[in-house]
Amino acid sequence: MRPLIQIVEDDEALEALLAYNLEKEGYKISVANDGEEALLQISEKTPDLIILDWMLPKIAGIEVCRRLRARTETKNIPIIILTARADETDKIRGLDTGADDYLTKPFSITELKARIRAVLRRIRPALVDEIVKYHDLEIDRVTHRVKRGGAEIHLGPTEFRLLNHLIQHPGRVFSREQLLDAVWGSDVYVEARTVDVHVGRLRKAINIPGCTDLIRTVRASGYSLDANN
Template identity: 70%
Template sequence: MQPYILVMEDEDALSTLLQYNLEKEGYDVAVAADGEEGLMQVDERMPDIILLDWMLPKVSGIEVCRRLRGRPETRNLPIIMLTARGEESDRVRGLDTGADDYLTKPFSMVELVARIRAVLRRIRPGLADDRVGHGDIVIDRVAHRVRRAGTEVHLGPTEFRLLDHFMRHPGRVFSREQLLDAVWGSDVYVEARTVDVHVGRLRKALDVGGSANPIRTVRSAGYSLDLEH
């Protein structure tokens, strides 16, 4: 089940960017442009985590946080505050109001996603499944599912383990022998050329929407996961 994130942000360009990138990471995302609308959306569907802008129109982010913390049903709802205010006193005030974490604009999507996972892992461990992303690929080890650019990718068990190994070490080149040990196990006899067959299947499965194939062949060395070549 995808964690549901409610983004309360009045800056259209930023909320669109957040929604696009978080959906690419495999989250279910909704957006509210002001605090009043955000509170209504919480009543309609309880989010798993809220990204809350400090300076919201109608009802401020601080007030939204205060109201949510004052209601029994939303008292433990994870909240990450987003704000241009970087002063220590403002950060403390946001955390004192009940925010679980605090991110000052501008921030990178990599940092935001890491913070979301950390908060979910700490507060809602059941939702912080073992999901790892690299570029536009997201692998969910618990659900045994893979998505690329938002599209589900169907892999056999060996291809899944192969991709999982590459995702743990992006950019690193592995020889066929190293991949055999890591994916098949050192006590199983499999010909080295078998790796080529499964890498070929993995490449074919990851060929989504004309995107560059992420599995790179390194002459006389092996293979690597490289989304920037």
């Protein structure tokens, strides 16, 4: 599952440079050119990390950061602020508003990529680690092997992708539509009921005898991976 990075930058040349290099690095990219558009896009599809310019039309980047941190559904998204402001007071203000990192223009793409990896590894390790663990469940994203309590579990390709997505966001509830988009892709037509079928298969596979049911069904909302089920 490729992490989604939201780029918020009004300089079209820099935006294109960022998008090109990060796509080459294996990330999915979404682009917004002003603060208002960024908030709309983020509310429609939650990214895994945001690269946010400070000086933006309509709504300044620092205000976008503040609003995202005030919302329950976006308060934990990693944010890297880009800015031409080099003063220490501006850097402190950006970090105090909720940014996870701060990069002063001009900067090297190599440094930005390193900072993205560092932030994801620190805040969202499930996006960068090859082996991810949650409770007594372990998933190896390279070999596609899954273990529960040390016992190997065999999953079909779709169930593996479903688990891989859920384990990146433990405790978060995803609607059927969100899971369809994340696991099957937005360009493929699949009925929402298909999600129920594959969640049922995944639940049956990972909930071996004597173990807690890790998949929580939230009526009229969706599903989550939650050990406190």
